[in-house]
Amino acid sequence: MALAYVARFATTAQGLGRYCRRKLRxxxxxxxxxxxxxxxxxxxxxxxxxxxxxxxxxxxxxRTGSLLRRGYGLRRVGQALDTAGVDKEDRVEVSEARLREAALRLAEKRRFGPFGSDGAPPADRAVREKQVAAMLRAGHSLDTARRMVEAADADTAREWVAAAEEETGREDR
Incomplete structure (x- = not known):
């Protein structure tokens, strides 16, 4: 039963233990x-x-890669790994560039900030605050959320992401 479970689903040691105990019960x-x-x-x-x-x-x-590709931030990734029972030493270090890419992906997908219908950040403060709050719930930092929602246009937001990628590239050398 346990072998069939791990063959079908990605799981952690703690997740497998919970599954086996539940099935025995x-x-x-x-x-x-x-x-x-x-x-x-x-x-x-x-x-x-x-x-x-x-x-x-x-x-x-x-799991980290999957959640980042879906636009979630570091806090939300950490919560998912905590729930799965992954220890701190098994976690992956996430670069600033990948976090910014995730924020960009979420903003594009949800049409936040300059990715809305008019191509500029929303003029209404209440709308901007709701968009920032949604990004915070997705696990992004306040600075990242504000930077993305309040970007002057889509190109500025993409340049901000590219700047982090360049910095990461220089650190790798």
């Missing part, structure tokens, strides 16, 4: 008094980790 193994011992879930999970059927680091890389 649903099948009536919890609290049995007939002398038959329930399977050792922790040993099973440890064996899956040792055989690399479950890899928390790889899960963190994949």
């Amino acid at each position: 649903e099948r009536g193994w919890e609290g049995r008094d007939d002398g038959v011992a329930a399977p050792d879930v922790d040993a099973l999970v440890a064996r899956f980790v040792a055989n690399r059927y479950v890899d928390d680091g790889e899960f963190a890389r994949a």
Whole structure:
């Protein structure tokens, strides 16, 4: 049952343990008094980790990339990894350039700031505040959200993202 689960779904060691315990509970193994011992879930999970059927680091890389491509920010990525049970040492360091790309992607997708119908940031303060709030809920920092929503035009926002990519490129050399 556990092997079929990890073959079908990306999961963490903690997620696999939760799944196995839930399935054992649903099948009536919890609290049995007939002398038959329930399977050792922790040993099973440890064996899956040792055989690399479950890899928390790889899960963190994949989930982080997926959420960033969808436009979510670092805080939201962290919440998803916390929920999945990924430890701090298994997490991926995210560059400023990737965070800005995610903010740009969200602004384009949701038509925030200069990506709206008229190509300029909204004149109405209440609309700008709602857009900033939506970006904050998506996990972006206040500075990033304001910078994206209040950009003069779409090219300015894209240049801001490109500047971070250039800085990241120089750091890699």
